[in-house]
Amino acid sequence: MFPTQSRAQSNTVGVVTLVAVFLVTATVVGLAVVDNVETDDRPLMSAEFEANGTDLTLRHVGGDAAPNGELTVIVDADGTTTRLGLGPPDERFALGDEREFEDVLSPGTTTDVKLVHLPSGAILDEGTVRATDEPAETGAIEGTVTGDEAATLRGSGAAFILRRSLAPIAGVTVTIEGSQSVTEATTTADGGYRVDGLSPGSYEVSATAAGFGVATATASVTANETTTVDLQLDPLEPAAFDVEIAGVDATADAGDPVVVNATVENLGDERGTETVELRVGGEAVDSAEVALDPGENRTVSLRWQTLPTDVGVTELTVASEDDTARATVDVRETDAVAYLDRDGDGDAEETYTAGDLAFPRDVEGHLVVFDNAAIGGPVSIAADRITVEDGVTLEAGSIDLTGRDRVSLAGSTLDTSSGGILADAGDVTVRSGGDISAAGAIVRATGIIFTDAGDITFEAQSDVDVSGGFFDASAGEFLFFSPDNGSIRIASDSGTVTTTDTEFEPEPTIESGDG
Structure with a gap:
């Protein structure tokens, strides 16, 4: 058993030793590869290049x-390369910084420019600029503008001088x-x-300013010198309208x-605008608004509508706000x-003779009887408004006014009294x-010998004022003849009737809308 066990241990030790050798070897090889990698230390930077004349920014x-x-x-121009330093080596070129290089560009040429990182040789940014021509030599104009501040009288005794006071x-x-x-x-x-x-x-x-005329001058400018031009402004004269009568019928x-x-x-x-008036007897009868530039003129036509009562020589006046002109016209009498x-x-708009009024007429507008008229027959007139002027007498066979x-x-005065022994008076x-x-x-609607009087009737929707008047509708008596008197009736539908100090013959009938 022991030999077997010994062999097993020997094998295990061998495997462990082999693995250890492999790991050490791999580590050494790995370290060798990392040490051989080339690192890129160039900065990442964006720049702008600008030409200012022959200077570069x-x-x-x-x-x-x-x-x-x-x-x-690096500046490349016309085959020549120029390298430019950015300043003290220890200082840094950072965001927002600028560097100026004077007279490094050729006038009127296009130049390639590069910003280079020296340690790496990398081009950080590049561009193309065009240098402008050499600036031309110039001059200047300066001065002061003054104008009238006031006009004063200076002097003593009987000698005075009008002096102008000028101010900037x-x-x-x-x-x-x-x-x-x-x-x-x-100007400041x-x-x-x-x-x-x-x-x-x-x-x-x-030089121009509101309220002043234009001041002008001629100046010559020399290079690198200043020319002084002082100007004086004169106040503008306000618009003034002169008038002259160019034509009028005599x-x-x-x-x-x-x-x-x-x-x-x-x-x-x-420039100004004024109203030009035509005046008759001091009263404006026509006008025109006129706008004119300085020195401009214009002819205007003004109209006076004469009335039949305007008979005689009349003075006409044409007036602006600044001037007047006069002429006369002879207004001749007519039969109207x-x-x-x-x-x-x-x-x-239309005139009538006494004969014209003898015919009944119904018109639109204001009919005015301005002169005495004696008409043998009846008068019958209807109009929007009727006036018989103060002091005028209208005589007729009968009178009917509406x-x-x-x-x-x-x-x-309205008079329809009898015109003869056998002719009765007409009605009013x-x-x-x-x-x-x-x-x-x-x-008056009175009768004379043997004739009857006419009736007098005044009827109005509103007020009737006959105060201070005289109304006569009486008949004339002769011997045993007793002609009939006429009647007098004064009536208002909704207004009042005023009869203060009025004489009536015979007594009238008064009908008033207010009771």
């Missing part, structure tokens, strides 16, 4: 930092215009300005329009006794869809 824009001594910039003006736009460029600058609080980088040559310098028939042509000119330095104002603007909106008879009938204003009116 290197900018770190991303990645690792590295010592200056491990980096170089801030915020003025100064424009410098050359053959190839236009440059603007704004002290009125000063300066423009650099101007190529040698001739320039037009101008005569016109009453009731016809008069047209006045006026030339308006802006004598100021600023009434006119129609259709649109309520006071103008006479105003859909209003009737105005204040101070007038006045109706209104609104009110009747007849204060101080005289209304």
